[in-house]
Amino acid sequence: MAYYNHPPVDSELIKSLTARQNELQKQVVLQKPDFTLKVIAGCDSSFIGENILSVFVLLSYPDLEILEKVWHYGTIELPYVPGFLAFREAPNLLEAYKKLTQKPDLIMVDGHGISHPRRMGIASHLGVHLQKPTMGLAKEILVGKFEMPGPEQGSISPVLHRNEHIANAIRTKEKVKPVFASPGHLLDLETATKIALATTRKHKLPEPTRLADHYAEVFKAQVR
């Protein structure tokens, strides 16, 4: 019966989204960061039926004190299709971003950066739209293969796809499933990996993502 995990999607729509994504990809720049990290942002979205609630949390670095948190509640335009997450979530995330009174040096996005079929995960989309350094921090792998990193905290192993090193599987907490970090835009893999570890405290998820996750649930309860 359900031999396919995802809802059927109009192939013409997918074709057009793929074309747009490939155009945006040409703008992606991977490089050593040219900033000093003082303010880092985490963002995440949660859903309520046909609506989406996106959150941005700003943290100081390296103290990781909360500086500001904003959210935006909007309508979902498209269904979720693996590889096209950005077209579903980015519009609302960008609206939330506008509400920040100060801007971060780097944005950690829930999901992947270049560790994507066309090297264009949601973190890269946001980076290109905002022309800001971004990185992806995902709980599950999307594409590529990797060996499970050692059980000790800080252990890292490469995620390879078509012979390219596109992300790192990182054991942020001992004996806990690894997370996946990759650069989105204006960043490099090595730095994205370092930042994921440098912003991890008492939980598996680095603080920017964890707190964005948390507040997405808190604000969601308020909207209801």
Add this chain to the structure above:
DNA sequence: GCGACAG
């Protein structure tokens, strides 16, 4: 052709 598939 078959399986896999971020959030």
Add this chain to the structure above:
DNA sequence: ATCTTGTCGC
């Protein structure tokens, strides 16, 4: 992502 109960471990 969301729907959902109990349960194991620090």
